[in-house]
Amino acid sequence: MSTTPDALDALDAPAPPASEPLRRIRARYTERTVTVYQAYAPALGLPAARDGRFPAAWKRERMTWIKPSFLWMMYRCGWGEKADQETVLAVEIDRDGFDWALRQACLSHYDPDEHPDRGAWQRELKGSPARVQWDPERDLRLRPLSYRSLQLGLSGEASRRYADEWTVAIRDVTPLAQEIRARVRSGETAAAAALLPEERPYPAPEGTPGLGRVS
Template sequence: MTTSSAGPDGPACPVPAPRAPVDAAADGPAPLAEPQRRIRALYTERTVTVYQAYSPALGLPAARDGRFPAAWKRERMTWIKPSFLWMMYRCGWGTKADQETVLAVEIERDGFDWALRNACLSHYDAGEHADRAAWQRELKGAPARVQWDPERDLALRALPYRSLQLGLSGEASRRYADEWTVAIRDVTPLAREVHARVRAGETAAAAALLPGERTYPAPEGTPGLRRVS
């Protein structure tokens, strides 16, 4: 499944605030334990940035025009990822076939929240569903799916907590492409630079380049956050 877009013709995307280097603040207070699940994202009062990766044939026109081209299939499910490093894991730093163009898609928070409120978990969870049949009915009618995947570190190793992957189909996919998208940027150069720093062993420098993701205030009813995981 492919993912991500961003463009120069929409409102200017905010410059990402750098993350703190991973080896910084050794003398400071111990960091709070990560919750098992939370949404980590770069966002403003009005927009949130998600990532996808496409072939250059789709990704470059999207970034150039700031919107998805007609060739982008609106009837298919598309998966968006607020976590930059999870996207890097999925696309191999933009080296996998048909995922060579990494896009940052800035979308309206109202649309993102609508998708979360109307989503269903991609898998059955006895803590959230009355039974498997109820989950299947909900899944069939939902325009969005929530999946919680292990967050990744700079070496793309799985971490012991999870980040959001959001699948959009039907109404949600069409609205994402044609209503919610504010801007699309090609962040392939950023992916390559971070990867190069990682390979050179420059971990702190690589971490400082990452988008400034922070806890996103998920709307009430977000699947997977309805109970303590």
């Protein structure tokens, strides 16, 4: 039986706390908004942060992936050091829009516990404006943990509404990412952890794909 890279990573991951489910949305949020993270080249990311909205150059017809987990975003963009991901953005969006996308979403992969057959999943995927993917959460050294956090893919109507209706504020958090990375590299893990955005379990709407299973 073959083993996926994520499964191999999980073999070295510490066991989750007893209270930590396999899948959970963890996010920084208020009564009205939730913060998600993305990373872009400076030519797009800096104008977005300056103006607090995505510029016309942001391609609304393409799928975009948003991440409520700061450390998963750091893993994805290499602390803002990967090409075309040098500007890390914290995008504060309307919770009603975020919840709408979760209710409209389909899992990004076929799961027999969620779908009657592969054809049903493919039909749902084709008609859905959002996709849910559960990836291993990361620690301060970006090592995989044994529990998973959300990536949410938005396309079509969801992508357009994200850019033009749901976005409340956009901040450039690249300096924060750089400071946390520097403290981690110098061994100041407690100081690095103290700088992380506070993320709490998010009350996902009923029907969010993948949350029906706990193991």
